[in-house]
Amino acid sequence: MAAVIQINAKDYAEIDSLLRPIRRDEAAMDKFILEAKKVNYYEGLTYAFIQEGLAHRNVSEYPEALESLNLAIEYAERCENVDFTVIALNMMGVVHRRMEEVREALDYHKQALELAETKGSATKTGMRNIAVARNSIGNIYISLRQPELAEKEFVESMKIEKKTSNDLGLAINYQNLGSIYEERGSLDSALLFYRTSRDYNIKINSKLGKVICNNSIGQVFIKQKRFKEALGIIKPTIKDAEEIGDQYYVAMANLNYGWALLEEGNIEESRKFVMRALGQSKERNMGYFEAESYRVLAEISEKRGDYKEALNYSKKHSESEEKYLNEANQQYVADLILKYDSERKKNQIGILEKENEIANLKLADNQKIFIIAAICLSVLAGIFFFVYRQNRLRREKEFLALEQKMMRSQMNPHFIFNSLNSIKLYIINNEKDKAVYYLNKFSKLIRTILATSKEKDITLQEELDTMELYLNIENIRFSNKIKFEMKVEDGIETTGIRVPSLILQPFIENSIWHGLSSKEGLKIIKMKVSRYSNKEFLIEIEDNGIGREKSKEIKANKTLNNKSIGLDLTKQRLDNYFKDSEKEHSLEIVDLSDIKGEACGTKIVLKMPLKVKSA
Structure with a gap:
């Protein structure tokens, strides 16, 4: 630990290799933070608070994770290291996405991607940062019901992961591509991607990765009515997720196991696991799993003949889902506005620079500009009219085609x-x-x-x-x-x-x-x-x-x-x-x-x- 401070390592990967043996040791990392503060070792402090935020996130302690990551961003800015800043921004985005705060998540990942692409290093760390940002943005697009946009981000992320031979990144991207094909109803293709992801997770010995993949495979089995296989592959993941301590995946495993039990016909046992998932979701503010828990509970109540309770759960499912989807849709629009505002500001800067350059030109030049502007406006008006007319003709054509059908x-x-x-x-x-x-x-x-x-x-x-x-x-x-x-x-x-x-x-x-x-x-x-x-x-x-x-x-x-x-x-x-x-x-x-x-x-x-x- 003292050697790291003496070496004064500046590269994230180098610091990670030196501190890897103690990064999960809370007491050791606290001691490192105290020593690093004494000598203003900002790179080391940034790394330490990133790891602290990651540790909190992995046990679903999201407020604490955000607090640690905010400190990481503060120290990253002090050491003026873009790679460190990008890593912290991406981590912040993931935490907000876990909390279903799509707006904040997208904002952090967009910042990370822009920084990484414009000012980041050409090292493996820099390339990895771009891949993580794209993958995370793809996950947000999935939540916004934009699978085509999500798929593009995952494919771009996967290209980088293959180039850098990052097995963890490949495992994540294959898993995400599987979710897109599952959403489309291409269940056999989804299984292929999920199993490929699981192979990579086995290769890198990622227990959490195997939990995620086996739950996804189990979901496909349920949809294929292979209920015994679904129960067999999902049940062990509950214990594994509990041992890992990440309540996000504990809730996921309980919910999926309850769903599989319901489809098999074991209604009472199903209710026990789904209620457990609901409690975990509400406690950790996990909106998606909360909404899905209400959906399955409504089906359970209906099969039990308790239609009043079924209606109540159905309403709660609709309310939870509507709250999440409305926020997601608003964020999608907000993101477009943000992008537009950014481009507009750039254009305004360009216009001001040009105005400064022509400030001393003669009146004749201004008249020429006025004439050109008038011509441009006329052309734009003509284009607008043409597009409007074409759209109207297209709508009329679609209507006629519909009537012919x-x-x-x-x-x-x-x-x-x-x-x-x-x-x-x-x-x-x-x-x-x-x-x-x-x-x-x-x-x-x-x-x-x-x-x-x-x-x-x-x-x-x-x-x-x-x-x-x-x-x-x-x-x-x-x-x-x-x-x-x-x-x-x-x-x-x-x-x-x-x-x-x-x-x-x-x-x-x-x-x-x-x-x-x-x-x-x-x-x-x-x-x-x-x-x-x-x-x-x-x-x-x-x-x-x-x-x-x-x-x-x-x-x-x-x-x-x-x-x-x-x-x-x-x-x-x-x-x-x-x-x-x-x-x-x-x-x-x-x-x-x-x-x-x-x-x-x-x-x-x-x-x-x-x-x-x-x-």
Whole structure:
């Protein structure tokens, strides 16, 4: 220890190699700090307080960690060593990220990256600082739901780690890339990255790294419904995390183990571990794990039949998540503003310098500048108008493309051919009256579809009439066994309300072919129009079919699967149609069940603002 002070080492890596044997010895490091203060050995003091902050962080003592790291930054500035300052700034960012303080975390990592890239050294320490900053910024982008931006940062960080042969850095980056692929639903790819990260952690004998990787692998196993494997790999990490003493990962392991128990069906045991994770999260202000704990507890309460408690936990989950995500979104905007302000200040400095250079020019030069500025403004105005016009044309093109997709969806060739075949069967069976009756209805439906396709919207009454006509045609193939009931609440002026044309057809189609087609016995579709408020109304479409889950099972067992795009197109059309409305629209799909809890149908609840004119 005395030798370090006598040598007066200035490089972080050199000091680390000399003090490594005692850096986890609190008493020894306190003694070193006292000796270093006597001789104003600022580099040594910076290193010591960085290690002290790291020790506090690793046991989730975040306020104490911030206090130590603030001292580290103070001493780093005294010794005017950029590498030391960057390391301390990155450490500060990590602590704030652990505390879910995204704004502060991003600010510290941005400062670290800017310093490292502009004034940092070209040594391994300097390059490592850039890699750490990029990796940390990538983690923040993940929390801001920006996986593409995060992936770029991780890839850039990994390039540096490979160049410097830093196995720890590679382990961290492979782990983070795995989280991106897990978020995207590419579970096999995520497992590959997680296992690669674990291999590096085994190589460097990082117990904490193995805890993190095994929890991530366990999460993927849960999503793949490999519950026993998930329990087997997560359970040992609880003890390992407790031995390490980092409460952040203790909470993570308890939560994941509780989640796996829940999915396996061990509800009571699951609740014990999740409650433990919740307590640890609240105590250490770990917002993400707190929100996730409430989410799992809501599922547990629901499976226990305690719906009141389930609702309470669900609300707490929403509140916790909303608080965190709102802060994250605000920080993302704040970061953009910060970047913009920085660039603007640089530009202002440049402008002031130029103004100083031309202060003695003649009036003629000023006139030239004025003319050039006027030309530039004219050009900018022209560019602005062109961009505005192009954007408007693009939006119109997107709307037309959406309407064309809708038409192709509504004018399904299978529906047309099947309808004609059904009518043909009446003719073959010499049932001329029925053939003529349904042929008239079919031709009327086709004319209606073609006519309404030219309009952006139609009256609600026209839409209801068209849907009744459509259902009559479809009902031919069910030997008219589908009973259709329509009710319009008193006071609803269906002839004065405007809706997008053929907007209800996909819901009727789904009720028939996914709900009623496989049902035995009485088949019913009910449609109800009612007032929700002075400026909103509801359309409810209910069937007594087999329900969505059973329909999915039947569909999965079929050799061929046709992907329906009707509902997706309908949602897009509703978003486009009501984008300028004062009130919001909503679409809710409700799975109905009987007193035994068995599926007995599906209900569509569509809330729309009242529109009384064609847009």
